[in-house]
Amino acid sequence: MKRPTIAEIAARAGVSIGAVSYALNGRPGVSAQTRKHILEIADKIGWRPSFAARSLSGSRAHCVGLAIARPADTLGVEPFFMRFIAGLEGELAGRRTALLLQVVEDHKAAIDAMRLLWAERRVDGMVVTDLWADDARIPVLEELQMPAVLVGRPRIDTQLPSVGTDDAAAVVAAVDYLVALGHRRIARVAGLPALHHTQVRIAAFREAVRGHGLGEPQIIDTDYTWEDGARATRALLSRRDRPTAITFDNDVMAVAALNVAQEMGVSVPGELSIVAGDDSQLCVLVRPALTALAWDIQSYGAHSARVLLDVIDGRSPSSSQETVAHLVVRASTSSPPV
Amino acid sequence: MKRPTIAEIAARAGVSIGAVSYALNGRPGVSAQTRKHILEIADKIGWRPSFAARSLSGSRAHCVGLAIARPADTLGVEPFFMRFIAGLEGELAGRRTALLLQVVEDHKAAIDAMRLLWAERRVDGMVVTDLWADDARIPVLEELQMPAVLVGRPRIDTQLPSVGTDDAAAVVAAVDYLVALGHRRIARVAGLPALHHTQVRIAAFREAVRGHGLGEPQIIDTDYTWEDGARATRALLSRRDRPTAITFDNDVMAVAALNVAQEMGVSVPGELSIVAGDDSQLCVLVRPALTALAWDIQSYGAHSARVLLDVIDGRSPSSSQETVAHLVVRASTSSPPV
């Protein structure tokens, strides 16, 4: 039941524990033959480094943190995180690094959690998601000099590395497609205004619509919930010059819109085209199935992990390429009524 | 930038580091006055125990593992895990224990992950979900003598503690309700046959239906996916003696059934009543909204954490009460056609 230690390997190999450590870590200082012998013994007795001992002497936790700051029930239907985590893990596993997950209510709790994790040296760095335009976590990370990767667009208010999505391109692709179908009144039901990418998307949307000479578009802010999505859709469909197409900033709201349209007797896609901002199984579960922007979230997670590990290891982060979305056309979009 | 250590506290307080350790851990061996003084200093300089040092000397990782064994894309729409994790964390945080999350493809990978975590002493125990009737992870946990909690019904093939759901009661409640509405042909679209609770539910369903004198019910196995749910529903609705009510083992398949019914011109709930096996936002996102069995998943998670920590600490697990479900009646159920 006693775990083997390097002392045992050293004894069996007849060398010092220092030599064993060097051999095991692939460092110079031992002859090729000794190294081979040591590795064989380690393998034979099933040795694994004690994680605590390595952390203590090596001053690396071999662990990164992810503090998700959202009310728990919002997380349910949200398919983003599980995919993102799977992507993170895939990359971390290869580097023998674990993921410490925290689910907290808000940014304040997230900050407390980060401070604690760092003070205890439980993690080597943090993955930070759901960034706000003005985000209280950033100054804290800077103050602590804690390695971190910001999952979101690059920002000018910090030197912290980020891994972004090309939000503008995605929004433009959706608008271009709708315009090509013949739509001229295109509205947008946007996400949480405090989020940085919400603002970027709104700006891109406005510019794209104007660029097509369609005048000032209707844009409604929401908090991403089904209720807000339904409310926004009702408001838009109640106007005299109601839109013939609406783009939504996530999938849940687009599904809500589908129900509102049905309730108001507006046919989809006959009288109203709908584009969801995220693609998920939800989009396929409803009828008509929703045209959506599909993001490769798993590789987004993998990429985030890579950048964070680069920062932790003191390397300059690998090229911060942006994750792009492609439009998956399904049954919720068509040409507008004539 | 240097973190304060107990050595620093000891120096400031003019005592030995041993005394500091005792004071900080609330153990006897220091006077009340000294203890107070030490605690004040620790607080003042913002001392936090080094997690690695505590683990190494105390032989406790202060961390538990959760290895989720499912393909990543299945996890997306599945609202269970995020809620469950939130529940786990709420309980763990109070005990200063972290959660190490692993997302793996299958049981084999989960076993490898568990062995590694244990060999490295990264965790003090595991939370084990998605148990199979015959589960390869159980003998491994026993072999390693690794503390664990099985999230699922108690089993006879192991001494490992479990935290269960009262699956039979939930199934019976749904059947009773449908029978009360007047249904006499009630079918069941069941989940993955390998899962233990699938079998328990099927048995309870069969017994409940027979108990009402309704003869042998139709039951179809699936893998929980939308596709399998749709297929099963199509098969059931194509029979001459097609059911007037179907209970599903999750929510995704119930939503699939809704679409199949629409596609086949069967009105819900007029000609077909549908009961979803899990309640989630999905059930409210569709029309008609789905009657569903609602489980308190967050407290299920909290309870699991409590039992695991009990086992780790060598206490006998707190009473293993079962999590129950209640039926949330919405628009997808009504009396059968006459």
Next chain:
DNA sequence: CTGAAAGCGCTTACAG
């Protein structure tokens, strides 16, 4: 009630 010391299992300069 308190101090001095060994020990947890590694890593890493530092001599030979």
Next chain:
DNA sequence: CTGAAAGCGCTTACAG
């Protein structure tokens, strides 16, 4: 290329 030793920051018997 190798060995002996200090050190990471705690915990915990063991003397006083």
